[in-house]
Amino acid sequence: FMSVEEEAAQLFQDLEDVPSFISRVHICGSYSTDPKAIRGIVAELKEMLRDTSTAAEVLQSAAAITQSFQGYKIFSQCKTIITKKTEKVLVSGSCEPIAIPVTQNEHNVNELVDIYIDIKEKERQMGGKFEFQHRDHNGTRDVGFSLGFTHYNLHGALETLNGQFFCGMKEISLDTTYNKPFFGHPIFSGLTIQGNAFEENREEQSSFKQRTTKLNGMLETHNGHSLGYEAAFRDVKLKKGVDSQIVLDGGLSLKSSIIHKWKLDGRDDAILPLEGSAITITNELAGLGGDTHFFKQQVDVQHHVPLTESGITANFFSKAGTLFPLWNKKTSVCDRFFLGGPLPLRGFKSNTVGPIHNYDRIGGEVFYSQGAHITFPLPVIDPEILQLHVFTNWGSNVRWESNFARTAAKLINSTRIASGLGFVWRSPIGRLEFNFTKPMRQQENDSTKAWDFSISASF
Template sequence: MGTVQARSLEPLPVSGPDLSPSLDEAETVEVEPETKQEVLENKRVIVQHVHIDGVSRTKDDLLVYEIADVFKAKNLIEVMKKSHEARERLLRLGIFRNVEVLIDTTMGEEALAEGLDVIFEVKEMRRLTGSYNTMVGNNEGSMVLGLKLPNLFGRAEKITFQFSYGTKETSYGLSYFKPQPGNFDKNFAVNLYKVTGQFPWSSLRETDRGLSTEYNFPIWKTHHTLKWEGVWRELGSLSRTASFSVREESGHSLKSSISHTMSVDTRNSAILPKRGALLKINQELAGYTGGDVSFLKEDVELQFNSSLLWDSVLSASLWGGLLVPIGDKSSSIADRFYLGGPTTVRGFSMYSIGPQSEGDYLGGEAYWAGGLHFYTPLPFRPGQGGFGDLFRTHFFLNAGNLCNLNYGDGPNAHLQKLAECIRWSYGAGIVLRLGNIARLELNYCIPMGVQSGDRICDGVQFGAGIRFL
């Protein structure tokens, strides 16, 4: 589920975080000086052979797809660029620890005067890798064990298992990932999981046991995900003081849903972009493939980023969502949207905006949220070119609203209700980018438009995550 929702009970990611360098950080192929580059561009060459050394388990057909473009190079500059691109594709498969490229003249009786050989020296991943971590957070300690079988059948397949044992909960996830040879963006995944979460803002405890399958594929400049998920959900009160509305939601439910996600992402980085735009639209339909939960859910995310003078960046984001129950049953607290906190409308406590009962926040069936951000380098550029470049000064303006709708009133009434009682905030702080994995924010926030029942965080607020408004 997204940042603005009640929980994040998702199966184990099949591909993991993107640890590869961003386009801005990736090494580039340059030849200096310019006059020498012009000579090399005009000198015709032929790639006669491509060798891949160090392969034992990986199938040849997979490798042929990834390095085929190298043979199309017509001059030395193109050979270098296409070899570098092939190296990046090989690393993206997640089956090699290291890939090095060597370019040499062709030797032997069949060698042509302009012939070249390209050699890729690779180191394959071990058949079985493991990890062990300890985590402390939310007054809870946990031990996390992970096992991964990369390149299982020689064509970049992967099985991943993760087990988490904590002082309050135990969770596990088992995933199988299979890409299409020659087109890594087309892939199939199956996930089996059990996840338990505690949500103190709603006095709610939830345990999900589920199975999901998904297929990812590109169409032109868009990326699509088709997914089916069947999950057995168990809801319960987190404390004896839970409101009656939360207690009413307690019990078991079975959700079976199909969903489609379409995204267009031209940003240079997913964590702290300097340029580019993102459009992401998600639709989920539950109830028509079984289960006792029925609804239609729409969720939209839009973001624009533009570089300005002196390495500063202006960013604007807009999110929105709508949940429409199908049938006589009202929506579940586990499916509604939630808003507020350091990753959405800053200056408010975590998910503390909107309908609530006796201090427990129940979520809403419709929401919108927007943000305007101005990022600049640190004053006087300390650590320029090194660790200091990971930090940015941050000025922001956030606004949003979350509510339930009476679907018999019509669109005009819905828009009017979403425009009432708008919460907003502004402030400034420091942002730290943790590679391409996550970011940290430390902001001084001034909440405005506070409504009765909202919880605010007036002053310093800390946030950590991947998806920020």
């Protein structure tokens, strides 16, 4: 007897020999969404739909349309029906289906099919969502509670407006985000505008609190690039009696910068990846007004390789960043790198690896961190929920020296190394790790910890 998977594979193979062409795509259930937006979603797949020539490809095209609609998070369900062109489908509801032609009638009518996508829109306003949440802001990880609202389909063009208040152990913040997709534009795919106000407590490591109010807008392209502008007012409140170099960064500052980001994610899963790669490159140029001048670069790379069919996987990551002061200006503690913590460098407390002056962590201008993991599935337990991993990670964080060679030598010579093992759980709020870690190489003033409990949005 064949298994269900084998029968499905055999059926799909049989369908590859059946000629089929898509005549029309019908979208049903769109009450609030502008028909132009609906047509725009399908238009992005028009080339693939026109090239469809077999029944198997029709199934793949229908799945692609469904995934595209689900990706906007505006729709709570998407059901698919495929029929011959000559057959009619009774559609429930009072909304008239939106019919989108794909191919002309040059094919045999018996080979033409129609695809019906029955969508259900979410309520336009969803408020009062109260939940436990984790945050990762400039390397500072925090947990707390959030209260937020979401307004879907603001003007019927698949826009989303989010507002959220977060109260954690180290941070209090208020965020507002507006996202608008573009349809049919040759370069840009959407616009995101975000306003953010937060207070972050770093008195334990660095003797200051930071209050920030910022506004940024980012234009996203179809190939993973984003380009935008950010303005931020920062107020560094010093702890009473501080006598370290942190005093040089106290007070108000204004950052006005252009940001470019390129992101490519080919992982099969963001939380417990088994295979694939991901890369994010961020460039920021500050100095278009304001009193803050720098050029900042950061690279984040991951690669995941399955080792056995049973689910044993090798995971590798590498992060690096540089912060160059411009026009003889000094860098600020608001912009420097802080290293240490669960994902960047396990075995060391958050934001404690790097330059120190009079017991205060003042941040670095050049950093790197790398790691290698072997992940194992556990007997009986679903590997998509809980896994065991062993790991080693290493990294360093320094200020610029008089030349590049001295900086590189200091970066290498001050490398910290830690190894350990632990459990990784796909929890309802993200990737949760519980690790035992042993620092193998450390500096005199490092803050280490053997047991590590952390929450993050992804690997």
